[in-house]
Amino acid sequence: MSQERIKIVGAGLIGTSLGLALTKHGIDVGLENRSKANLRLAIEYGAGKEAQGDYDLVIVCVSPEMTAEVVAGQLAKHPQALVTDVASVKAEIAREVARIAPEHALRYLGSHPMAGREKGGPGAARADLFFARPWVITPSADTPPASVERLKNLAMQLSALPIVMSAEEHDRAVALVSHLPQLVSSALAARLQSGNEQQLGLAGQGLRDASRIASSDPDLWLQILSQNANLVSPLLAEFKNDIEELLQSLENLDSPGSLAKLHNLLERGNSGVARIPGKHGGKFVDYQLLTVVIDDSPGSLASLLTFIGEVGVNIEDLKLEHSPGAQIGLVEIQVLPEAAERLSEQLTQNGWRLV
Amino acid sequence: MSQERIKIVGAGLIGTSLGLALTKHGIDVGLENRSKANLRLAIEYGAGKEAQGDYDLVIVCVSPEMTAEVVAGQLAKHPQALVTDVASVKAEIAREVARIAPEHALRYLGSHPMAGREKGGPGAARADLFFARPWVITPSADTPPASVERLKNLAMQLSALPIVMSAEEHDRAVALVSHLPQLVSSALAARLQSGNEQQLGLAGQGLRDASRIASSDPDLWLQILSQNANLVSPLLAEFKNDIEELLQSLENLDSPGSLAKLHNLLERGNSGVARIPGKHGGKFVDYQLLTVVIDDSPGSLASLLTFIGEVGVNIEDLKLEHSPGAQIGLVEIQVLPEAAERLSEQLTQNGWRLV
Numbered sequence: 151m152s153q154e155r156i157k158i159v160g161a162g163l164i165g166t167s168l169g170l171a172l173t174k175h176g177i178d179v180g181l182e183n184r185s186k187a188n189l190r191l192a193i194e195y196g197a198g199k200e201a202q203g204d205y206d207l208v209i210v211c212v213s214p215e216m217t218a219e220v221v222a223g224q225l226a227k228h229p230q231a232l233v234t235d236v237a238s239v240k241a242e243i244a245r246e247v248a249r250i251a252p253e254h255a256l257r258y259l260g261s262h263p264m265a266g267r268e269k270g271g272p273g274a275a276r277a278d279l280f281f282a283r284p285w286v287i288t289p290s291a292d293t294p295p296a297s298v299e300r301l302k303n304l305a306m307q308l309s310a311l312p313i314v315m316s317a318e319e320h321d322r323a324v325a326l327v328s329h330l331p332q333l334v335s336s337a338l339a340a341r342l343q344s345g346n347e348q349q350l351g352l353a354g355q356g357l358r359d360a361s362r363i364a365s366s367d368p369d370l371w372l373q374i375l376s377q378n379a380n381l382v383s384p385l386l387a388e389f390k391n392d393i394e395e396l397l398q399s400l401e402n403l404d405s406p407g408s409l410a411k412l413h414n415l416l417e418r419g420n421s422g423v424a425r426i427p428g429k430h431g432g433k434f435v436d437y438q439l440l441t442v443v444i445d446d447s448p449g450s451l452a453s454l455l456t457f458i459g460e461v462g463v464n465i466e467d468l469k470l471e472h473s474p475g476a477q478i479g480l481v482e483i484q485v486l487p488e489a490a491e492r493l494s495e496q497l498t499q500n501g502w503r504l505v
Numbered sequence: 506m507s508q509e510r511i512k513i514v515g516a517g518l519i520g521t522s523l524g525l526a527l528t529k530h531g532i533d534v535g536l537e538n539r540s541k542a543n544l545r546l547a548i549e550y551g552a553g554k555e556a557q558g559d560y561d562l563v564i565v566c567v568s569p570e571m572t573a574e575v576v577a578g579q580l581a582k583h584p585q586a587l588v589t590d591v592a593s594v595k596a597e598i599a600r601e602v603a604r605i606a607p608e609h610a611l612r613y614l615g616s617h618p619m620a621g622r623e624k625g626g627p628g629a630a631r632a633d634l635f636f637a638r639p640w641v642i643t644p645s646a647d648t649p650p651a652s653v654e655r656l657k658n659l660a661m662q663l664s665a666l667p668i669v670m671s672a673e674e675h676d677r678a679v680a681l682v683s684h685l686p687q688l689v690s691s692a693l694a695a696r697l698q699s700g701n702e703q704q705l706g707l708a709g710q711g712l713r714d715a716s717r718i719a720s721s722d723p724d725l726w727l728q729i730l731s732q733n734a735n736l737v738s739p740l741l742a743e744f745k746n747d748i749e750e751l752l753q754s755l756e757n758l759d760s761p762g763s764l765a766k767l768h769n770l771l772e773r774g775n776s777g778v779a780r781i782p783g784k785h786g787g788k789f790v791d792y793q794l795l796t797v798v799i800d801d802s803p804g805s806l807a808s809l810l811t812f813i814g815e816v817g818v819n820i821e822d823l824k825l826e827h828s829p830g831a832q833i834g835l836v837e838i839q840v841l842p843e844a845a846e847r848l849s850e851q852l853t854q855n856g857w858r859l860v
Contacts, residue, residue: 338689422719452812470824
C-alpha cells in the first residue's frame with residue numbers, strides 16, 4: 151500500500167496531538183481549522199501542513215456538537231476518503247451523519263481514542279497522547295471490514311489499543327465508566343463551596359481523588375453529556391436511588407434495617423471498585439506498599455530510586471506525597487510481595503527512613 | 506517535667522503506630538489490648554510493653570463505638586491521668602463520656618490524628634503514620650489549657666500538625682471533607698457492579714480516582730457514619746438535591762433551563778475543587794507537567810530521576826502510570842514552571858523520550 155495521506159480537521163488538543171504523532175511516523179498530514187491562529191500554532195508545532203488537495207483518510211477532531219456536520223462536509227469534499235472522528239459519544243453522531251449525508255454514510259466510521267488532558271488547545275498537545283490508551287472503533291452492521299482494519303492500523307501505529315464495539319455498546323460503557331463519575335465528582339465538589347477554610351484544611355487524599363475530575367471543562371462536558379443523556383440518565387437514576395436510601399438510613403438510624411442498608415451500600419462499593427481492571431490490563435496484583443521519607447530537595451528521590459534499582463527491585467507504582475506544612479516528602483512505593491521484604495531490609499540497612 | 510509514662514489501649518493500626526512512634530522517641534509505652542494475640546504482635550514489633558502500674562497519659566485507640574466506654578474505664582482506673590482517644594467523630598464520644606463518667610470528664614480531651622491506611626491491624630502499623638498529618642484536638646469550654654498543651658506537644662513530638670477546634674467544628678468539617686466523599690464514592694462504585702467486563706475495560710484514571718476510597722472497611726465506616734449521622738445527613742441531602750436536579754435536566758434536555766442547570770453544576774464543581782488547599786499547606790502552585798516514557802524495568806525510573814537530580818530540578822509531584830496492555834511506563838513529573846523548559850531541553854538532548 152502506498153503511503154496514506156491523512157487530513158485532520160480541528161487543531162485542538164486531540165487533532166494537534168494526532169498530527170504530531172502521525173508526522174513523527176513520517177505520514178503526510180494536512181491540517182484544517184476554523185481558527186487560523188490555532189492552525190498556525192499547530193503547524194509551527196510540527197503537527198502537519200495546511201490541508202490541500204485530496205486525502206485517503208480524514209479525522210474530524212472538532213467539538214462533539216459540531217462533529218456530525220463537519221463529518222458530512224468532509225464526506226462530500228473527499229468522495230474517496232474514509233472519514234472518522236474522535237468524539238466521546240458515538241451513536242448520536244452516527245445517526246446524524248446518516249441523516250444529513252445518507253449517500254456517503256458508509257464511508258463514515260466513528261472512533262474514540264480515550265485520551266485527554268485537563269488542559270485543551272493545541273498548546274497542550276502531545277505526540278504520545280494515545281500511547282497505550284484504548285481507542286474504540288464503532289462500526290455499524292454495514293461498515294466495510296477494510297475500514298475497520300484501516301482504523302485499527304492507525305490506532306496501533308500510534309501505540310494505542312484498538313477495541314471494536316458498536317456505537318451503542320461504546321456509549322453505554324462510557325456512560326458508566328466516564329460520564330456518571332464526572333457528574334458524581336462534580337456534584338461532590340460543588341458541596342465544597344459551602345465549606346469554610348478550616349474545614350477544607352482537613353481535606354485528605356480521599357477527597358482530593360474523589361473530586362479531581364470535577365475540574366474538567368464544563369463547556370466540553372455539557373456537549374458530551376447532552377449527546378449521551380439517554381444512557382447516562384438511567385445510571386444516574388439508580389445512583390440517586392442509592393443516595394436516597396442512604397439518606398433515609400442516616401436520618402432514621404434507629405429504624406430497623408437502617409444500619410444494614412448503610413453497611414450493604416459500603417459493601418457494594420467494595421465489590422464495585424474491585425471490578426475495575428488493574429494495570430497491564432490484567433487483574434489487580436496485591437502489591438506491597440513501602441513508604442520512605444525523603445528530603446524535599448533535588449536529587450533525593452533520585453538517589454532513593456537509584457538505590458532501589460541497584461537492589462534490582464522493580465517499582466510497580468509510586469506516589470510522591472508532600473504533606474501540608476512539611477518540607478519533607480513521603481514516597482509510597484508499590485512492589486511485588488515477594489520483593490518487599492528484601493527491599494525493606496536493604497533500605498533500612500542502608501540508612502533509609504522507612505515508615 | 507519528668508519523662509511521661511504513656512499507656513495505649515488498643516493495639517490496632519493507630520494504637521500500634523503510636524506505640525512505635527513514641528517508643529522511638531524513648532518514651533515508656535504501656536500497651537493494653539483485648540486480644541492477647543494482637544497485643545503480643547504489637548509488643549514484638551516494638552510498640553511498647555504490656556501495661557502495668559500507673560500512667561500520666563492514656564490514649565484510647567479502640568473502635569469508634571467502644572471508645573466512650575473504654576475512655577470512662579481508663580479515667581476511673583487512672584485517677585491522675587489525662588485520657589484522650591483517636592476516634593474520627595468527637596462530639597458524641599464527649600457527650601457519652603460526660604454521661605457515664607461525669608466525675609472524671611474534665612480529664613478527658615478528645616483528639617483525632619487524621620492518619621490511616623487502607624489496611625488495619627497492628628501488622629499495618631507505621632511509626633511515621635502521623636508524620637505531617639493534621640492532629641485535631643477538641644477541647645470543651647471547661648478543658649484545662651494545660652491538657653490542650655500536653656496533646657499539642659504529643660502531636661508535635663510525632664511530627665503531626667496539631668489543630669485545635671471544638672468537637673462540633675471537627676465533626677462538621679469531617680462530615681464535609683471525609684464522610685460525604687466516602688458515601689458518594691461508595692455509591693458510585695456500587696454502580697460498577699452492573700457493568701460488564703468490556704465496559705469496565707474502558708475505565709480510566711478518572712473513575713479509578715473517584716472510586717478509590719470505596720474500598721474502605723464497611724464495618725469501621727458504619728460506626729463512623731452512625732456517630733456523625735446528624736451532620737452528614739444535611740450535606741447528603743444537599744448533594745441529593747443536586748443529583749435530582751441533574752437527573753431532571755438530563756431527562757428533559759429540551760426543557761428551557763436544563764442545559765443551564767447542567768452547566769451550572771459543572772461550574773460549581775470547578776469552583777468547589779479549587780477550594781481544596783494545595784501542598785505545603787499553601788495555595789496551589791501551577792506546576793508544569795512533563796511526561797517521560799520509560800521501560801517498565803528495575804532501575805529505569807531511578808536513572809531518569811538521577812538525571813533530573815543532576816540537572817538540579819526539584820520534582821514537586823510524580824505519578825507513575827502503567828497503561829493497560831503496555832509493558833512501558835509513563836512518568837508524569839510536576840516541576841516549578843521556571844524549571845520546566847530547562848529540564849525539558851536537558852531531557853530531550855540526553856535521549857529521554859518526552860511526550
